[in-house]
Amino acid sequence: MRKLIEDVIDDIGKTSSLDGVCGKTAGLVSRATSGDLVKNALSGTWFGHPLHPALSDLPIGAWVMASAVDVTMGRSGAGAARRLVALGLLSAVPTAWSGWSDWADTYGPTQRVGYVHAVGNATGAALQAASWVARARGRRGAGMALSGLGLGITACAAYLGGHLSFVKGVGVNHTAFEEPATEWTDVESLSVLGENELRRVTVKGVPVVLVRHDGEVYALSATCTHAGGPLDEGKVLPNGCVQCPWHGSEFRLSDGEAVRGPASVNEPRWDVKIDSGRVLVRAAAS
Secondary structure, eight states: OHHHHHHHHHHHHHOGGGHHHHHHHHHHHHHHTOSHHHHHHHHTTTTTSOHHHHHHHHHHHHHHHHHHHHHHHGGGGHHHHHHHHHHHHHHHHHHHHHHHHHHTTOOHHHHHHHHHHHHHHHHHHHHHHHHHHHHHTTOHHHHHHHHHHHHHHHHHHHHHHHHHHHTSOTTSOTTTTOOOOOSOEEEEEGGGOOBTOEEEEEETTEEEEEEEETTEEEEEESBOTTTOOBGGGSEEOTTSEEEOTTTOOEEETTTOOEEETTOOSOOOEEEEEEETTEEEEEEOOO
């Protein structure tokens, strides 16, 4: 069974015929979420980790409880079940928007699987909406059947979402398994660091980006926490941040704080000191 599921997901990822609709949809979503406030809100930059997984518990939980009330309380729970269906529909709106925002920054097979994940969730929500209408009209049996079918489709879509997060690493902190050096390490000559020029060095296997900005030298891990982009190929902004070249995430040089999504996790910061014209770094205490 597991092998069959993996093969189906693999086939979805290889379905290049989805690229047309994926590209157009991603473009529309990117334009709609391009503002800093919108992107930060939907990405979870203010939250400390991606917002979509946390929000997704709300509609799924509400719809599971609606079906549980249907089964355990019978007609006496009809009103409560209908309200739970409605709660799930309301919470599905911000959940979908945060998911679309995350999805628009993916590519290739991951984007194709994500698109099917989204379509599955939309289908499940549509069935729940039909269930609410049926229940409001007194057709409890039809409402229960529609809720059950919708919940089943949502469960399949949720499996795809889990695959994207835990197999493909979408939304996972890409610096989580780095083992930064805790001792001062000589990495570069100060003389080669030009103002606002990004320079990549490696400290015991960990890529680090150095930059001199306004006369100060800063060091951050060079792998973007959002999707693994190379920060050393990005650019330094006037606001004292480095911008990732892949998706535009911005991290403050002084402390690594994520100030613009889609990144929601801060960039690891490194301590810097200058000794006899040499730049030394070590991992900053967390």
